[in-house]
Amino acid sequence: MSEAMLKLAGVEKAYNKGKANEVSVLSGIDLTIGAGEMVALVAPSGAGKSTLLHIAGLLDTADAGVVEIGGEDMVGRSDRRRTITRRQEVGFVYQFHHLLPEFTAEENIVLPQLADGISRKVAEARAAELLSQVGIADRAGHRPNAMSGGEQQRVAFCRALANSPRLLLADEPTGNLDPGTSDQVFAALMELVRGTGLAALIATHNLELAARMDRVVKLENGRIVVG
Numbered sequence: 001m002s003e004a005m006l007k008l009a010g011v012e013k014a015y016n017k018g019k020a021n022e023v024s025v026l027s028g029i030d031l032t033i034g035a036g037e038m039v040a041l042v043a044p045s046g047a048g049k050s051t052l053l054h055i056a057g058l059l060d061t062a063d064a065g066v067v068e069i070g071g072e073d074m075v076g077r078s079d080r081r082r083t084i085t086r087r088q089e090v091g092f093v094y095q096f097h098h099l100l101p102e103f104t105a106e107e108n109i110v111l112p113q114l115a116d117g118i119s120r121k122v123a124e125a126r127a128a129e130l131l132s133q134v135g136i137a138d139r140a141g142h143r144p145n146a147m148s149g150g151e152q153q154r155v156a157f158c159r160a161l162a163n164s165p166r167l168l169l170a171d172e173p174t175g176n177l178d179p180g181t182s183d184q185v186f187a188a189l190m191e192l193v194r195g196t197g198l199a200a201l202i203a204t205h206n207l208e209l210a211a212r213m214d215r216v217v218k219l220e221n222g223r224i225v226v227g
């Protein structure tokens, strides 16, 4: 495999740990994703998919195990260090776009770049390039509520990739769209990811979409099994 961008080994997570209502969700997750690799994560509802994505994306911490991003051990790092790595290395896409409603498509892609110290000129050029790659350059000046669900989600992909992360984590990124739109939008996401060589872990219930990725893994009983 090429350079490991995400490595999880022996990752465990329980909620309400040590209490009577303890829920063990992850009980020894082993998963490595290389640069340029797209992996589908298939899991029954409630299996712990969001928990896994949050730990991989440094939004939550594991109770035990190894979490490495780009070869860097993230366990025990300070919140500040984890936030920096998350902002520089990880892009997130959710089922619902979470775009800022009062800003245009372009501004939604520009703002996270400005927050990272990128100049407005460079950020705008990057936004234009990304919007064009997903086929909606002509929607740059539209606010989210003036766009279709599929267009909104394309903008969310562009925003996730705006800071050129090396790891993309997506939680049902087309789960909110009708099947035809979902296929098209998913194809746009795959093309975008392929063009960058980043590592991607994409949770989906759609087995046809999952089969288009390089590898399918299943989350069952707190562990990863090969699809």
Ligand SMILES: Nc1ncnc2c1ncn2[C@@H]1O[C@H](COP(=O)(O)OP(=O)(O)OP(=O)(O)O)[C@@H](O)[C@H]1O
Residues within 6 Å of the ligand: 015, 016, 023, 025, 043, 044, 045, 046, 047, 048, 049, 050, 051, 052
């Ligand atoms: N903060 C919490 N406190 C207690 N239990 C929790 C908490 N968050 C999640 N859980 C439980 O952990 C389990 C896994 O939750 P998670 O959200 O990771 O599942 P999921 O696979 O993403 O589900 P879905 O596909 O339905 O979104 C569920 O049983 C859930 O009820």
